[in-house]
Amino acid sequence: MDESRDGSANGVAAASSADVIADLRARIRERWEGFSPAARAVSRSLTERTAEELLFLSAADLGAETKTSNATVIRTVQALGYSGLAELKAKIAAPFTQANRPVVRARKRVESTGGDLASVWHQVLAESMDRLELMQPTFSLETYQHAVQLLLDAKHTLTYGFGASFVAADHLALVLRRVGLRVTALEAGGFRLADDLLAIGPGDAVVLFAPGRSVIEVDVLVDRARDVGAATVLVTEDPGSKLARAVTVTLHSPTTPTGLTGEPLTSIVVGDVLAQGVATLAAERSVEASEQLTALRRRLGF
Structure with missing residues (x-):
């Protein structure tokens, strides 16, 4: 410029x-x-x-x-x-x-x-707390319950994060596996993303971490999910955007106005809330998954 x-x-x-x-x-x-x-x-x-x-x-x-x-x-x-x-x-x-x-x-x-x-220490901690505080007024128990139920009902859950939000998508895939869900984190972008989108099928759920603005990868992913009959949970800083109106459920994840704290901070918190909701409503499956995980770690020497 x-x-x-x-x-x-x-x-x-x-x-x-x-x-x-x-x-x-x-x-x-x-x-x-x-x-x-x-x-x-x-x-x-x-x-x-x-x-x-x-x-x-x-x-x-x-x-x-x-x-x-x-x-x-x-x-x-x-x-x-x-x-x-x-x-x-x-x-x-x-x-x-x-x-x-x-x-x-x-x-x-x-x-x-x-x-x-x-x-630096003071400002980063203060902004982190400010961002978490901003999540509270937009929280809807009904919307949260809907999102958790979509994950519980899904045959297969896929997570995708645009840009830096891939960190949040990858983290959510990890914690959802640990509570017993079948989950895949989509990692590709551009040309290779088309191959990954083939994995989305009827009865699946896609958790999408994305900005409110139009992004071609995100738009195509949402279209693919709708075309095959998969549900979409959008985690975004702009719950009133056009994209938010094209998905099944939208959860608010405020971004940073200053850049002092990492973009995925609140998205990771939203992911943890979703995973704990799944664990709470499917306690037996979560316990069984935990037992299997512990057994596998022992076999690996941990």
């Missing part, structure tokens, strides 16, 4: 983020009279930050700065109409991640730590 285009993209990102900040300040003005002194202190600190500063700010940082607490920060942000600080940061981050080049985002990520390893 040349400098003129880069500058234009950054201008769009700044304008879009400014809209989010303007909305934040409007919410604060509307609720100011009803806020406690502690909530006002948090709100004042929020309004004094730039969009980029807010991206790398944790609830602990705000609590220390305003001499309140993490809980006060979270309650204040929720009183402003957000599910938590993570949702506010995600709204601010969207235009930056769409418009800024990866190298620009990487530089900002490094600069946010101030060159201090203790700060």
Whole structure:
């Protein structure tokens, strides 16, 4: 991207983020009279930050700065109409991640730590907790139960992760085998993916870790599953996307707005939740699989 285009993209990102900040300040003005002194202190600190500063700010940082607490920060942000600080940061981050080049985002990520390893530790842990927190408001017990039942009923389960999400897909295949399911992790992409898609058949279930945007490999996989009568469970950061409407069940996996934490973090958690759900509803099969696994490990000397 040349400098003129880069500058234009950054201008769009700044304008879009400014809209989010303007909305934040409007919410604060509307609720100011009803806020406690502690909530006002948090709100004042929020309004004094730039969009980029807010991206790398944790609830602990705000609590220390305003001499309140993490809980006060979270309650204040929720009183402003957000599910938590993570949702506010995600709204601010969207235009930056769409418009800024990866190298620009990487530089900002490094600069946010101030060159201090203790700060790195703190920020990565804080963002991890923020992302997990963001999963809670979108959780639906009915949807979760549906996804688990699809796996229990499937003749064969296949997992696929686009890009870095292959880590989550491979992990899910491993833990589902350990609770007694027949599972295959699809690894290929491009031309070779067509061969793997032949393995999807009627009565199967496909667990797909993918972004909300259109990706040819993902689109073809979903089409193949639908054509042969297989169910699809989509794990994505955008449960309202067009792709989400084309699958059987969608589960939310928030991505990182800053890049401080790995993309598959929340997807791995969703996978663990699915596997434990299978183990809970098919306890005898899970125990039998565990016994067989233990026996095989002993034969291998472990």
